[in-house]
């Protein structure tokens with residue numbers, strides 16, 4: 001039976017709603033825009049046009065995947081972050097809007113302190129070093145991940161966003177394969193920070209689709225903050241800055257970790273919803 005664009009959209013919304021997908025209308029609309037290669041306005045204006053059977057079948061397939069809890073971004077294959085486009089798949093965490101606060105604060109530190117050399121731990125899509133390099137022409141970044149699959153996507157994203165010549169991608173367990181002679185002036189990380197026991201309570205989209213290695217922060221969620229903060233001290237040549245994204249209830253604990261290790265100028269920055277999201281500090285040798 002021939003369907004119009006409007007019929008297809010209504011079918012999609014109905015299926016997603018009956019499967020308790022929170023943003024059923026928005027997601028059905030975005031998937032249809034993606035399949036047809038058009039924008040929202042086109043769908044509103046041309047709702048009575050017939051949809052080609054082949055497109056309708058693809059759309060239904062996408063709707064079925066979304067109904068089962070697969071995140072929209074993994075279906076369409078990309079996510080916007082800091083105004084740039086990042087390719088995603090199930091080997092990488094989908095970049096979150098909260099992380100833009102971390103990047104924006106890092107850009108301020110970089111500009112105020114004439115920083116040119118940074119290290120990121122846990123690159124995922126590469127969204128952090130790529131958007132920093134995109135906005136700071138003098139910066140060179142090194143970024144590591146323990147996942148080869150993540151590094152593959154991150155390299156592709158650096159090429160897509162024209163900063164591949166300023167980013168070195170290294171497969172490394174934390175700092176293990178990073179040369180100790182590097183003089184990094186700023187260290188940045190959005191590490192895995194969910195408590196191991198809380199992983200089961202996450203939304204189905206996250207716990208069944210996003211990579212566990214990007215989420216699990218150990219028993220108390222703070223494993224990576226402790227390990228990275230200790231090693232940044234060893235790697236600091238003169239003075240360095242450290243910036244972390246933290247979980248909604250972790251800023252005080254991360255501040256304590258930095259304090260105990262002798263970091264100074266510890267600051268906390270909030271995200272757009274008022275939650276303490278970034279903890280920053282400085283270390284002097």
Ligand SMILES: C[S@@+](CC[C@H](N)C(=O)[O-])C[C@H]1O[C@@H](n2cnc3c(N)ncnc32)[C@H](O)[C@@H]1O
Nearest residue numbers: 095122123124145146173174190191192213214
């Ligand atoms: C929370 S994700 C952050 C991804 C990306 N930076 C972002 O903000 O969207 C953490 C990343 O750390 C990586 N990772 C986990 N353990 C690691 C380790 N021991 N050494 C290096 N990277 C690690 C994961 O593979 C994952 O890509």
